[in-house]
Amino acid sequence: MDNSVSSQNSLVSVHNLSFSRGNKKIFDDISLEFERGKITAIMGPSGTGKTTLLKLIGGQLFPERGSVTVNGQNVHRLRRSELYNLRKRMGMLFQSGALLTDMSVYDNVAFPLREHTHLPESMIRTLVLMKLQAVGLRGARDLMPNELSGGMARRIALARAIALDPMMIMYDEPFTGQDPISMGALVHLIKSLNTTLGLTSIIVSHDVHETAAIADYIYVISDGKIVGQGTPAEIQQSESEWVQQFMTGAADGPVHFHYPAADYVDDLLSSAKRSRRRVSKRYGQL
Amino acid sequence: MIQFVQYLGRTTRTSFTKLGRGTFFLLHTLAGIGDVLPRPRLILNQMYSVGVLSFLIITISGLFVGMVLGLQGYYILSDFGAEETLGVMVAASLVRELGPVVSALLFAGRAGSALTAEIGLMKATEQLSGMEMMAVDPIKRIISPRFLAGLLSMPLLAALFSMIGIIGGFMVGVGLLGVDEGAYWSQMQDSLDFQDDIVNGVIKSLVFGFVATWIALFEGYDTIPTSEGVSRATTRTVVNSAFSILGLDFILTALMFGD
Amino acid sequence: MQHTSTQDTLVGLFVAAGIVGLLFLALQVSGLSAFIKEDTYTVTARFENSGGLKVKSAVSSAGVKIGQVSAIKFDPTTYESVVEMRINSRYNTLPDDTSASIFTAGLLGEQYVNLVPGGSDETLKDGSMIELTQSAIILEKLIGQFLFKSAEEKAETNK
Numbered sequence: 001m002d003n004s005v006s007s008q009n010s011l012v013s014v015h016n017l018s019f020s021r022g023n024k025k026i027f028d029d030i031s032l033e034f035e036r037g038k039i040t041a042i043m044g045p046s047g048t049g050k051t052t053l054l055k056l057i058g059g060q061l062f063p064e065r066g067s068v069t070v071n072g073q074n075v076h077r078l079r080r081s082e083l084y085n086l087r088k089r090m091g092m093l094f095q096s097g098a099l100l101t102d103m104s105v106y107d108n109v110a111f112p113l114r115e116h117t118h119l120p121e122s123m124i125r126t127l128v129l130m131k132l133q134a135v136g137l138r139g140a141r142d143l144m145p146n147e148l149s150g151g152m153a154r155r156i157a158l159a160r161a162i163a164l165d166p167m168m169i170m171y172d173e174p175f176t177g178q179d180p181i182s183m184g185a186l187v188h189l190i191k192s193l194n195t196t197l198g199l200t201s202i203i204v205s206h207d208v209h210e211t212a213a214i215a216d217y218i219y220v221i222s223d224g225k226i227v228g229q230g231t232p233a234e235i236q237q238s239e240s241e242w243v244q245q246f247m248t249g250a251a252d253g254p255v256h257f258h259y260p261a262a263d264y265v266d267d268l269l270s271s272a273k274r275s276r277r278r279v280s281k282r283y284g285q286l
Numbered sequence: 287m288i289q290f291v292q293y294l295g296r297t298t299r300t301s302f303t304k305l306g307r308g309t310f311f312l313l314h315t316l317a318g319i320g321d322v323l324p325r326p327r328l329i330l331n332q333m334y335s336v337g338v339l340s341f342l343i344i345t346i347s348g349l350f351v352g353m354v355l356g357l358q359g360y361y362i363l364s365d366f367g368a369e370e371t372l373g374v375m376v377a378a379s380l381v382r383e384l385g386p387v388v389s390a391l392l393f394a395g396r397a398g399s400a401l402t403a404e405i406g407l408m409k410a411t412e413q414l415s416g417m418e419m420m421a422v423d424p425i426k427r428i429i430s431p432r433f434l435a436g437l438l439s440m441p442l443l444a445a446l447f448s449m450i451g452i453i454g455g456f457m458v459g460v461g462l463l464g465v466d467e468g469a470y471w472s473q474m475q476d477s478l479d480f481q482d483d484i485v486n487g488v489i490k491s492l493v494f495g496f497v498a499t500w501i502a503l504f505e506g507y508d509t510i511p512t513s514e515g516v517s518r519a520t521t522r523t524v525v526n527s528a529f530s531i532l533g534l535d536f537i538l539t540a541l542m543f544g545d
Numbered sequence: 546m547q548h549t550s551t552q553d554t555l556v557g558l559f560v561a562a563g564i565v566g567l568l569f570l571a572l573q574v575s576g577l578s579a580f581i582k583e584d585t586y587t588v589t590a591r592f593e594n595s596g597g598l599k600v601k602s603a604v605s606s607a608g609v610k611i612g613q614v615s616a617i618k619f620d621p622t623t624y625e626s627v628v629e630m631r632i633n634s635r636y637n638t639l640p641d642d643t644s645a646s647i648f649t650a651g652l653l654g655e656q657y658v659n660l661v662p663g664g665s666d667e668t669l670k671d672g673s674m675i676e677l678t679q680s681a682i683i684l685e686k687l688i689g690q691f692l693f694k695s696a697e698e699k700a701e702t703n704k
Contacts, residue, residue, distance in 0.1 A: 055415075058418075058419050060415065060419070084421040084423070085421070087418075087419060088420075088421040090419070091419075092416070092419040094412045094415070094416050094419075095412075096411055096412050098411060098412040098413050098415065098416030099413070099416075100408075100413055100416075101407075101408075101411070111420070111422075112420045112421075112422070115422050115427070116421065116422075157416075160420075330556055331552070333556045333559065333560070334552050334555060334556050337556065337559045337560075338552075338555045338556055338558075338559045341559055341562070377574050381570060381574060439559075439563075441563070441567070442560065442563020442566065442567070445563055445566030445567040445569075445570055446562055446563055446566040447566075448566065448570055448574075449565070449566040449569045449570060450566075452569075471573070474574055475573075476601060476603060476613070477601070478574055479575060479601060480571060483574075483575060484570045484571055484574065484575050488567070
């Protein structure tokens with residue numbers, strides 16, 4: 001299954017990528033393929049660097065080893081202007097929405113158009129209203145970002161991300177912290193945008209059910225490695241204990257409930273001694 | 287002791303690293319100015335938040351500083367029977383020193399801290415990162431216009447400060463204490479030189495505006511993107527700006543007025 | 546950013562106020578207006594010693610300011626101080642045998658050039674040279690002379 005996806009078909013390929021932050025290895029030699037026109041999800045517990053992966057694909061971070069190819073171009077070999085040209089065709093939806101707080105909803109959606117095109121204002125207006133209509137928030141165009149709910153902000157950000165008709169969109173935790181109705185709206189939106197616009201979508205998420213419902217292919221990442229991959233059905237059936245724990249949400253399993261620590265009983269018994277030592281150490285320094 | 291040396295070494299190193307980052311940031315900002323100039327709207331909007339919002343604090347402070355100078359100057363000068371030179375004293379101290387320095391310090395406190403907080407919050411809420419992903423260079427789009435606005439506003443604010451201060455000194459000296467009106471102005475005009483005093487004062491305020499805006503923007507851009515990081519960066523802006531302004535003032539004064 | 550016209554107006558007002566401040570400093574405070582508005586003509590005078598005279602020191606006649614010193618140079622051949630003065634063109638009737646002396650306003654005041662008109666029919670023109678000059682009175686010299694003299698007198702009376 002791993003290499004059956006040919007690179008001709010994939011829009012984004014990640015090859016043997018390694019990345020660390022400080023001493024912590026975030027990714028250790030991982031390879032992923034993202035097929036054109038499909039929704040590919042990257043799943044894993046919080047803190048596994050899923051957002052970092054999106055930033056690596058977007059060229060905001062540089063890997064230690066390995067390469068990221070988007071539409072045949074090696075992202076980290078590009079010159080600045082080339083990278084910026086590539087980014088115009090990559091939309092990204094940030095977890096917070098990242099709307100510009102000093103502009104209205106309308107101006108936010110118009111922002112990429114005004115920055116990158118020389119279209120007349122009347123045409124920009126038409127485009128903005130079309131994009132807002134697509135996310136169902138045409139009526140909210142005069143609101144300021146601080147007047148929006150979290151779900152609305154994300155939908156506006158989505159309208160902004162598709163303003164330049166990109167070839168792909170990266171979603172960073174699109175479902176986190178949403179009420180069921182907004183969540184449903186977002187799931188529906190991502191799916192319909194993908195089919196109607198023929199976008200390639202990359203979703204980073206730890207919301208198992210919503211993601212499994214729309215993804216065509218899923219990678220499960222843990223501790224910098226890919227621990228499972230396949231279609232949602234294959235993942236559900238996975239024999240890997242780890243994947244099973246993640247998908248079902250069991251409290252204990254291969255991922256322990258407890259953070260690595262010394263033996264509980266030893267720890268309790270030694271606590272009195274240790275704290276005394278700590279006190280003497282501190283006074284010793286003084 | 288060894289710990290202390292280690293601490294010292296580490297601190298020195300991080301400050302140099304920061305200075306290096308700041309310099310690259312500055313170069314990037316300056317490079318962005320070319321892209322901003324065709325869009326005066328961006329600068330105009332920032333002139334509002336940087337200049338107009340500092341207007342009130344500058345004029346009120348200028349008035350009081352001038353009035354105090356008039357009062358103190360009168361008491362000292364009348365001991366020598368030289369009240370006539372009050373205008374010289376008020377104008378020279380304002381135009382050469384207090385105008386550029388005090389208005390720059392107020393500017394750092396009012397506009398500088400606001401800039402740091404604004405940029406820092408934009409970073410914390412991923413707005414800068416989001417802009418980058420929209421293929422918009424945040425330094426060119428966000429930083430450069432603010433930098434230009436600060437650079438342009440500072441000499442105007444300093445000139446206003448000096449003018450209001452001289453009028454304040456006039457109100458106290460001439461209006462309240464009875465110094466001769468003609469002497470106040472004519473002595474001032476005889477003693478102050480356009481090149482030596484006014485132009486040098488404007489150069490000072492340009493330099494202070496450059497440095498204070500640079501520090502404020504860099505601290506915001508370089509902030510740790512948390513609410514605590516932003517608040518720390520804001521404090522650093524005010525402290526570092528004050529140090530830089532006062533230190534530079536000494537150097538500039540030595541260069542300009544030291545014959 | 547809300548592009549409101551109020552905001553634009555305020556920015557306009559701010560810039561205008563700042564420019565007024567700069568103009569005020571240039572014209573009213575540094576007296577640059579004196580150069581711009583009024584025509585002047587330049588005369589020079591040579592002094593054995595110009596003392597504490599400075600550029601921008603006043604040039605006056607009969608106690609009224611009629612111009613100011615524009616340059617002070619040292620002539621390396623005659624070892625004299627060459628003082629260049631700009632005099633307001635309104636006062637163009639000064640005779641060419643006018644004498645110039647350097648006075649001090651009060652005991653510790655600023656030094657200025659005092660012009661005393663002579664009786665010639667010709668007047669000073671742009672570029673004229675004032676021939677009759679009296680150098681600055683150097684306070685230290687005066688005190689020295691005074692002490693020396695009184696010491697001499699004392700010695701004479703003691704004889």
